[in-house]
Amino acid sequence: MSPARQFVVLNDAPLGDGADEDLLEVTSVARALTDLIVASRDTAPFTLAVDAAWGMGKSSLLYRLQATLSAEPAVSTVWFNAWTSGRASALEGLIKSVLLGFDRNVIRRALRSMSKRAHLLGAVRSLGLVAASFFGLGRVVDEMWQRMSLDARARNQIKGVLRDAFGAWMAKGAASDGGRLLVVFVDDLDRCASDRIVEVCEAIKLYLDVPGIVFVLACDQSALWRAVQESAGIGDPAAAVEYLEKIVQISYRIPAPSPEQAMRLVDGYLDRSRTAGLFGEPLKNLIIGRSGRNPRRIKRLINSFVLEYHLNRSWDAIGLENLVKVIMLQHFYPAFYRLLTNPRHLDLISEFLEYHDYRTAARQGGDVDADRWAELFASKGLRPPQSSELDELERELPAEYPALAADRDFVTLLRSIDGPSERLMEQLQRRPLTLFQPLVERPDEPEPLEPPLRGRRAVRARLRAGEPSRPALRDLRILWIDDQPPNNAGLADYLRWSGVHVDVTTGRAKALAAFSRHRPDAVLSDFRRGTEEDAGIDDLAFFRGEEVAYSGPVLFFSGKIPGLVLQERIRELRADGPTNNEEDVVQWLERVAAAKNA
Structure with missing residues (x-):
């Protein structure tokens, strides 16, 4: 295989987690948010939501924001992934993550505070907990959680224990410029089930609402809103908004990339995957327009091409540019792609383009060349076009055709396919492309609607x-x-x-x-x-x-x-x-x- 054919898959690593280039241009935003958080440390606790749809770069912004904040004096950071944090409750995982952000001396002070709370644990257990403090910090935190979560009465004291721990931690850095600050990043919250989302929100409000802490949530706020309605039993939309306003004090919505940013993003992804030579400007513009400038969707399209080529090298003979265009049909025009893979259709591409040309002529009200479109009408058992209405032809064609004929991007894409279209269709009918499922990353979302008949x-x-x-x-x-x-x-x-x-x-x-x-x-x-x-x-x-x-x-x-x-x-x-x-x-x-x- 020549070097030009060594295409590579793009991973989903956010900026700061193996991705070394700021293609999403989040550095300046991270700097501005860092300045805001540091300047507002005296008003902590508060929660900042980084709001965006799936795949729009929330994690990339969070990683860059964590790196920028970590460089600030007296600022510590903790990362908690709500989706991958294991089977433990969100309350347990979040509180343990916060406690692990403290040093050993702070934890020892918290242990002494717990020892004074007789209802939390007896003398024997208190001695065991203090003894555990000589082992690793993780074991101590596990033991502390076990003691704090013994019963309802003990859980009611969690906030007091955490407030003591924060007080000790803050006091230790009292001499630092502006005081200490702990920033807790909660990522992938909108991927979780509704009950887990609400559990994280309640943990933030009921147990961790203490001075010196700032939460940064990466989430699609519409997912939070639905979760509150579903799991918290708040059916009234206005009441659900009021509930979330108690959790989130400030929200930053990540905008979609501008056309110029989106083009730089696509170019960067194509260079990384070594596929740049296969995508001309018209195809890149189509990707940008049809993907909603969503970085993850753009990656998935490029990865679909890389996967298909490595699975089926016979596309070398048909043309890799043609494979790119078929991938785009599969992603952006799935109904037409399914027709292409149906053995009943012998040359669907030529048929559609003939229909499009006849439709254009008929709608313009001019004369039509009967000989040119005779085969199209005859294949549908219709009279020659001079005596046939456009509606009669469209009744015999696939339902998707009228809407697709009005889509200039689709028509241009179809016309750009090189070589005999029968050969391409034969390839697809013999071996269809690997199944593409656009929402596989979000199993909690409803299935997308089928394209409606028009x-x-x-x-x-x-x-x-x-x-x-x-x-x-x-x-x-x-x-x-x-x-x-x-x-x-x-x-x-x-x-x-x-x-x-x-x-x-x-x-x-x-x-x-x-x-x-x-x-x-x-x-x-x-x-x-x-x-x-x-x-x-x-x-x-x-x-x-x-x-x-x-x-x-x-x-x-x-x-x-x-x-x-x-x-x-x-x-x-x-x-x-x-x-x-x-x-x-x-x-x-x-x-x-x-x-x-x-």
């Missing part, structure tokens, strides 16, 4: 399944604001079939024009507009203002779950959601219709 075919599919229209929705008027309307074409057509007047717009300006034409009974909205993550909420605040004065119901229909601050804004603006479930939207609209007709 357009008229979606309505027909519902009819074939025996699903009736919703007569209760008839004559309801809704305004739907979404910068990617094709993503919701199926549901929009279904609502129209049920008698709803659906006015689809792509942003604030067009929505204002729609408001001036007709006052909607309800508004559906997404969150994002291009690179603006929360434009949907800002738009709603504008529509609620004096210029539009819309006071009706609003539902956010989006797969994104916003952070706590944005959830509070949603409630303040009297909106519902978010949801990514089509049936939830329909049921919500039925309630709107019922209220309108009451």
